[in-house]
Amino acid sequence: MHHHIEKLYQSAAKPQRKIIGLMSGTSLDGLDIALCSISGDGLDTQVTLERFTTVSYQNDYRQRVRSVFSKRDVDLQTVTLLNPWIGIEHGRMINQCLADWQIPAAQIDVIASHGQTVFHCPLRQHNDQRWGNATLQLGDGDHLAVTTGITTISDFRQKHIAAGGEGAPLAVYGDYLLFSSASENRIMLNIGGIANLTWLPKSRDANSVFSTDIGPGNTMMDAYIQQLMPGQLFDEGAKLALQGQVSAKLLAALKQDPFFALGFPKTTGPEVFNLNYLARAQQISGTSALAPADVMATLNQFSAQMIIGAIQQSCAAENCVIYASGGGIHNPMLMSQLQQALPQYRITTTAELAINPDAKEAVLFAILANECLVGGKQRFSNAREGIPGVTMGKISFAD
Numbered sequence: 001m002h003h004h005i006e007k008l009y010q011s012a013a014k015p016q017r018k019i020i021g022l023m024s025g026t027s028l029d030g031l032d033i034a035l036c037s038i039s040g041d042g043l044d045t046q047v048t049l050e051r052f053t054t055v056s057y058q059n060d061y062r063q064r065v066r067s068v069f070s071k072r073d074v075d076l077q078t079v080t081l082l083n084p085w086i087g088i089e090h091g092r093m094i095n096q097c098l099a100d101w102q103i104p105a106a107q108i109d110v111i112a113s114h115g116q117t118v119f120h121c122p123l124r125q126h127n128d129q130r131w132g133n134a135t136l137q138l139g140d141g142d143h144l145a146v147t148t149g150i151t152t153i154s155d156f157r158q159k160h161i162a163a164g165g166e167g168a169p170l171a172v173y174g175d176y177l178l179f180s181s182a183s184e185n186r187i188m189l190n191i192g193g194i195a196n197l198t199w200l201p202k203s204r205d206a207n208s209v210f211s212t213d214i215g216p217g218n219t220m221m222d223a224y225i226q227q228l229m230p231g232q233l234f235d236e237g238a239k240l241a242l243q244g245q246v247s248a249k250l251l252a253a254l255k256q257d258p259f260f261a262l263g264f265p266k267t268t269g270p271e272v273f274n275l276n277y278l279a280r281a282q283q284i285s286g287t288s289a290l291a292p293a294d295v296m297a298t299l300n301q302f303s304a305q306m307i308i309g310a311i312q313q314s315c316a317a318e319n320c321v322i323y324a325s326g327g328g329i330h331n332p333m334l335m336s337q338l339q340q341a342l343p344q345y346r347i348t349t350t351a352e353l354a355i356n357p358d359a360k361e362a363v364l365f366a367i368l369a370n371e372c373l374v375g376g377k378q379r380f381s382n383a384r385e386g387i388p389g390v391t392m393g394k395i396s397f398a399d
């Protein structure tokens with residue numbers, strides 16, 4: 001047996017594995033690194049988040065990725081160069097973290113790497129019947145494995161598409177395994193660049209569970225502030241939005257996209273919800289001269305209203321608790337709108353479930369890697385469109 005296969009076999013047989021989950025999302029703020037101890041599999045999965053950090057990206061890193069990020073026309077040489085480079089950069093960030101944490105690489109069973117989405121392109125979005133669903137994550141797993149010396153499982157989304165999904169949201173798998181509860185209806189709400197939710201009824205019936213993208217979380221607010229105030233990444237504390245008045249006309253135009261009328265599950269990204277989308281909505285609504293604070297207040301309310309609508313549509317049940325995560329939970333204006341509009345739900349964060357809300361997505365990829373190694377018993381039956389019961393991830397060895 002090859003020694004790497006033997007080592008994987010030993011990892012799979014251990015009562016507890018150490019898995020580093022990585023997430024680099026649409027906000028391009030940094031690499032989330034979550035060191036997890038995971039035991040069991042399927043609905044018996046138990047995770048302890050041992051360490052977590054976000055390694056902020058340098059401006060040079062951001063600029064290189066932004067030169068192709070969610071753009072249809074790009075320099076193919078840059079895309080090609082980015083793929084290994086991101087893998088190596090992420091590997092170096094892990095090496096630095098492990099050194100800071102004084103944890104030898106040999107103690108880590110595997111790395112679970114999401115990579116960097118640069119373009120997400122479901123059929124429902126490109127609408128060209130000659131093609132299917134597609135999504136592209138850069139940050140090659142072989143380079144990560146060689147840079148760290150740690151076996152790496154990566155590129156989780158392709159299998160999901162190969163089996164009939166849109167490649168996202170993958171949150172449904174980990175959310176179901178880790179957070180579904182027999183005593184409580186739950187909604188796991190992640191407010192990242194794009195907001196998404198997972199519905200977890202207390203029946204724990206896999207056929208009723210689903211995840212869906214909702215629309216923009218922070219991505220349009222971030223893009224607007226970055227253009228308005230170069231060097232600033234987001235509207236910290238919703239400072240600007242809180243000074244503005246919501247424009248009812250602009251808000252109505254923003255809510256017009258056909259994406260919002262589609263049923264769940266569905267996916268989207270900054271390929272749709274971007275500054276061009278805002279400019280079109282301003283043009284249609286005759287609000288192109290709106291003051292920046294008013295635009296920001298309107299974008300904030302746009303995200304909030306779409307999230308509120310999706311929650312109401314997902315769960316009419318009594319006694320539903322919303323467990324929020326993602327950077328949007330730090331936006332006080334957004335969160336207070338949710339609180340006000342959803343008094344019948346208790347809104348809290350995943351911290352109550354022992355998972356740091358900023359770490360949740362990285363933890364979910366660690367769970368997918370754990371399922372790749374030891375899972376197989378708990379499968380979605382694929383009764384619901386878009387949630388195939390497959391094992392995801394590609395395995396890269398370090399030498």
Ligand SMILES: Nc1ncnc2c1ncn2[C@@H]1O[C@H](COP(=O)(O)OP(=O)(O)OP(=O)(O)O)[C@@H](O)[C@H]1O
Pocket residue numbers: 024025026027028029190191192193194195218222233234235236237238325326327328330331332361
């Ligand atoms: N103090 C704050 N005030 C306002 N907004 C904040 C604050 N802290 C974080 N955010 C928002 O959260 C964003 C980062 O969120 P997060 O890291 O969850 O995104 P992501 O993982 O890149 O997104 P996705 O899940 O869509 O891939 C920031 O860009 C910002 O919009």
Ligand SMILES: CC(=O)N[C@H]1[C@@H]2OC[C@@H](O2)[C@@H](O)[C@@H]1O[C@H](C)C(=O)O
Pocket residue numbers: 025026117120135167168169170171172192193194195196211213267268269361
């Ligand atoms: C293609 C892609 O990278 N999608 C991300 C993005 O960020 C949030 C939302 O859009 C979600 O669909 C997904 O990430 C999470 C982790 C998911 O797959 O569940």
